[in-house]
Amino acid sequence: MRKARWFWPLALALLVADCASKRVVESHLAVGEPHPLMGNVVRFTLSYNTNAAMGIQLGGNERRLVLSLLTIAALGVLAYLYRRTHASERLRVIGVALVSGGALGNLLDRLRSSAGVVDFIDVGVRNVRFWTFNVADMGITIGALLLLLALGRWGGVAQQGG
Template identity: 40%
Template sequence: MRKPIFSTGLRWLWLAVLVLVVDLGVKQWVMDNFQLYETRALMPFLNLHYAHNPGAAFSFLADKGGWQRWFFAGIAVGIALVLAVLMYRSSAAQKLNNIAYALIIGGALGNLFDRMAHGFVVDMIDFYVGNWHFATFNIADMGICIGAALILLESFLPSGKAAKQKER
């Protein structure tokens, strides 16, 4: 028997759409208003810096000739599908996991769009302290990282069933 969609974790997919739309909108704005490698200071620790990343996180495999584009695209599609299935199988009440999955799906699809449309991912957020600069990243990367952190956090929290059994 089929479950109503809104009783499943898919109820939280609006968050994936939000991450995707904001990510693609910011990337398009940066591409329209910046020259490649142009930097504009926002705060004493944060710049907007337009960069292209043909690899993965921290430019992993960026210099490998192009095959990585399809490899990372396949990974993004696979992860998005697996997480969507997990969301469908879970209850809408499992908020933390479903929010985490939605953030990761939105981020994966944002970077997937870039890989397919441009052959690289557009990055623009440059966080730094003094002369040390963290890797340049984007909104999609933030969604993925926050989602992963929420999954880790949830693994440390007592589950609803376990908490109820302890109370007895």
């Protein structure tokens, strides 16, 4: 089985879903106005994030450039990891694909507009809300978890002898 059979369709599907969902949300929602999907637990609330992942703040006017360069560097690391991954390591291939597609989606947002990355998925209960995120963020998170699982599964992490 070729690893490209999993990688490219997943990475591109995530990228397309992310970009399309952001454009739909931007064209139909006003910034900061919540639209409930599942009561008040899940709702769509358009916001623009100029910070890093999960709202982590970086100072300075160069924030957009720094975050874009960091993302490009991360994509380089992911390309290296992809090349070093054997086709039989399906979990690792899928993880790299999801993180890559998500990173590209958020990078395109940063390059497209100085307003920031479009976030809109708003989850929480009453006044306790998770940070607002997007489809790319879901891919990055799920992909990173799969990579962690793959590292342990294929000996990428030192095993304790017993």
